[in-house]
Amino acid sequence: MSNKIREQAAHDIASVLPGRIHDLARLRILIDDSEPVVTVVGKYNHGKSSLLNELLGRDAFAVSDRRETVRLSDSVHQGVRWLDAPGLDADVGTQDDREALRAAWLNSDIRLFVHAAKEGELDAKELKLLTELDADRVRTGRRTLFVLSQVDQLADDAALRKVGDAIDRQMPGIVLNAVSSVRHRKGLEGGKKLLLEKSGVPALQAALHAELARVPNARAHETALLVGEIHEELRLLCAAQQTSLDLLRCTRQQQKRDFDRDLAAVIEKVAGDIDTMLNGLGTDHAIVPDSAKDAYMITAGKLERAHIQIAYSRACIEIDAVLTGHGVVGLPSEQRTAANSLNSVMIAVMGVSVKFRKDLRRMFCEASGRERMQREFTHYYELSADQKALAAQIADTESAIAASEKASAAIRMFGA
Numbered sequence: 001m002s003n004k005i006r007e008q009a010a011h012d013i014a015s016v017l018p019g020r021i022h023d024l025a026r027l028r029i030l031i032d033d034s035e036p037v038v039t040v041v042g043k044y045n046h047g048k049s050s051l052l053n054e055l056l057g058r059d060a061f062a063v064s065d066r067r068e069t070v071r072l073s074d075s076v077h078q079g080v081r082w083l084d085a086p087g088l089d090a091d092v093g094t095q096d097d098r099e100a101l102r103a104a105w106l107n108s109d110i111r112l113f114v115h116a117a118k119e120g121e122l123d124a125k126e127l128k129l130l131t132e133l134d135a136d137r138v139r140t141g142r143r144t145l146f147v148l149s150q151v152d153q154l155a156d157d158a159a160l161r162k163v164g165d166a167i168d169r170q171m172p173g174i175v176l177n178a179v180s181s182v183r184h185r186k187g188l189e190g191g192k193k194l195l196l197e198k199s200g201v202p203a204l205q206a207a208l209h210a211e212l213a214r215v216p217n218a219r220a221h222e223t224a225l226l227v228g229e230i231h232e233e234l235r236l237l238c239a240a241q242q243t244s245l246d247l248l249r250c251t252r253q254q255q256k257r258d259f260d261r262d263l264a265a266v267i268e269k270v271a272g273d274i275d276t277m278l279n280g281l282g283t284d285h286a287i288v289p290d291s292a293k294d295a296y297m298i299t300a301g302k303l304e305r306a307h308i309q310i311a312y313s314r315a316c317i318e319i320d321a322v323l324t325g326h327g328v329v330g331l332p333s334e335q336r337t338a339a340n341s342l343n344s345v346m347i348a349v350m351g352v353s354v355k356f357r358k359d360l361r362r363m364f365c366e367a368s369g370r371e372r373m374q375r376e377f378t379h380y381y382e383l384s385a386d387q388k389a390l391a392a393q394i395a396d397t398e399s400a401i402a403a404s405e406k407a408s409a410a411i412r413m414f415g416a
């Protein structure tokens with residue numbers, strides 16, 4: 001898998017599972033399969049850089065009695081990449097420090113946790129980090145070796161035992177790996193074998209060697225674990241998304257069925273009422289035009305037209321109640337005009353008024369009239385705000401599913 005494809009794949013997954021960004025970054029490092037990485041962690045001035053120099057057998061990293069290492073620096077030596085990280089002291093730490101520490105955490109296969117013996121027991125921050133490192137060991141198989149550094153600064157073995165006991169009470173069963181970089185350097189330079197042995201550095205080198213031999217297996221385990229976890233998370237996500245999509249579609253279908261049924265029922269009901277009313281009428285006076293002399297008089301024609309108008313209004317009100325109950329409350333924005341009183345679905349479909357029997361018959365008592373109403377109200381139902389929101393939700397869920405499926409295909413590439 002090329003670097004570009006890997007980057008795209010990680011991006012596809014991270015866009016669906018943003019909480020997995022760190023795991024994906026780690027996966028990309030694992031897939032690279034470069035030399036094993038050993039990093040130091042611990043508070044500043046506890047002798048981390050000095051220890052690395054002794055382990056490497058050369059002065060690869062800067063040492064000072066001030067706060068020295070502020071950035072991640074690395075050195076590849078005998079097939080191992082050694083990373084020197086800044087001390088973890090939040091009060092003096094900068095953004096660069098935090099990024100360096102994150103990078104150290106991400107890149108390391110093995111961590112050396114360095115604690116200066118003269119400090120006595122671990123402080124709260126060190127304890128917290130050690131606990132996190134241990135949890136990470138349980139999860140990913142990455143190991144941490146605890147190193148009690150600068151032991152030459154303790155008065156005697158009794159003092160060393162005292163510190164050791166205090167730390168053991170904090171982290172029961174912890175292996176101390178007591179070392180002195182100063183003794184190691186002196187032993188080397190003076191050719192003093194005993195001092196070399198007593199520095200603890202050769203024993204730590206041996207322990208480290210054993211851990212390095214485990215790295216290929218640990219990496220394979222970690223890769224399988226991360227791929228498996230992400231794969232499973234995506235599977236659950238896809239299933240949940242599919243369930244909500246099914247539910248949304250089902251809701252939409254159910255709402256449409258209810259609307260169709262209620263609309264058909266109210267049209268049938270008002271059509272029946274109007275039919276009965278029309279059949280009960282006698283002579284049709286409405287079609288007799290009023291003359292000028294009738295201007296201020298109540299005529300049979302005027303009464304008839306008023307009667308028809310009231311029946312029509314009543315039918316409209318009944319239909320409108322059903323429409324409102326289904327969220328059909330206004331015209332879509334592109335159809336609205338400045339005349340607010342005309343911006344209603346009822347007026348758009350039915351018109352403003354009806355005065356003659358033949359118009360009522362055409363609208364309510366003929367099948368084609370009823371079908372037109374059903375069709376046109378349904379059109380506005382589909383365009384109602386509720387239905388548009390539901391359709392948008394369905395479309396969003398569909399694209400979320402597409403993204404999750406793409407991410408599932410991408411994580412399989414990391415597993416391959």
Ligand SMILES: Nc1nc2c(ncn2[C@@H]2O[C@H](COP(=O)(O)OP(=O)(O)OP(=O)(O)O)[C@@H](O)[C@H]2O)c(=O)[nH]1
Nearest residue numbers: 044045046047048049050064067068069087150181
């Ligand atoms: N006595 C004694 N001093 C040591 C030992 N190791 C380191 N030192 C001294 O402790 C100081 C800090 O050492 P570094 O190795 O720079 O410590 P560090 O943890 O890398 O410090 P930062 O990079 O600032 O986080 C230096 O003055 C070292 O000479 C040791 O084993 N014994």
Ligand SMILES: [Mg+2]
Nearest residue numbers: 048049068069
């Ligand atoms: Mg340093």
